[in-house]
Amino acid sequence: MSVYEHTAIKPDGTEVPLSDYEGKVLLIVNTATGCGFTPQYEDLEAIYKKYRDQGLEILDFPCNQFKNQAPGTDDEIREFCSVKFGADFPQFKKGDVNGENAWPLFADLATQKPFDSFGKGAKAMAMKVVKYGIDKEYGDKAYIKWNITKFLVDREGNVVARFEPTIDIAGLEQAVANLL
Numbered sequence: 001m002s003v004y005e006h007t008a009i010k011p012d013g014t015e016v017p018l019s020d021y022e023g024k025v026l027l028i029v030n031t032a033t034g035c036g037f038t039p040q041y042e043d044l045e046a047i048y049k050k051y052r053d054q055g056l057e058i059l060d061f062p063c064n065q066f067k068n069q070a071p072g073t074d075d076e077i078r079e080f081c082s083v084k085f086g087a088d089f090p091q092f093k094k095g096d097v098n099g100e101n102a103w104p105l106f107a108d109l110a111t112q113k114p115f116d117s118f119g120k121g122a123k124a125m126a127m128k129v130v131k132y133g134i135d136k137e138y139g140d141k142a143y144i145k146w147n148i149t150k151f152l153v154d155r156e157g158n159v160v161a162r163f164e165p166t167i168d169i170a171g172l173e174q175a176v177a178n179l180l
Contacts, residue, residue: 003109003159004021009095010090021057024057025155026058027057027059028059028109030106030148030149032062032063032070033070038069047176055180065096065097066134066146078091098144109162110162115144118145123166131145148165149163160175160179
């Protein structure tokens with residue numbers, strides 16, 4: 001299924017067809033406001049400012065499924081992100097990325113680019129322990145392993161890469177630049 005066949009819901013309830021973003025490079029991210037990786041909002045906003053005029057859109061999907069790290073309302077989350085990190089990219093209604101109530105978009109993204117690993121290093125090692133607890137909770141539907149998982153989509157709507165929260169932001173930025 002193409003990314004463009006999905007819809008997303010804005011915090012005000014407006015349904016947005018992702019086909020509205022056709023021809024853009026997309027970075028689709030599940031986020032949380034109280035996670036150790038939340039400061040990546042600042043990096044994401046810097047990438048957005050640098051590349052949006054070249055056709056980049058970052059689509060933010062807050063999710064509270066991982067250790068209750070996004071407990072606020074949609075309005076509280078948006079305010080936090082804009083005040084603390086200056087986040088200006090589109091943010092959608094908070095929802096699930098795993099389980100029976102998951103956004104179909106995330107199941108599709110993760111099916112196209114399944115989890116491989118958290119990489120190497122201290123953060124990756126710590127996340128490996130966390131992952132096993134999450135997999136038990138969601139069983140075979142544990143497509144997303146943690147907050148701030150990013151999917152890169154080319155201008156034709158193809159999912160070309162998946163970046164776990166433990167990745168190096170410079171590598172993510174280079175992948176975005178290569179598509180633009």
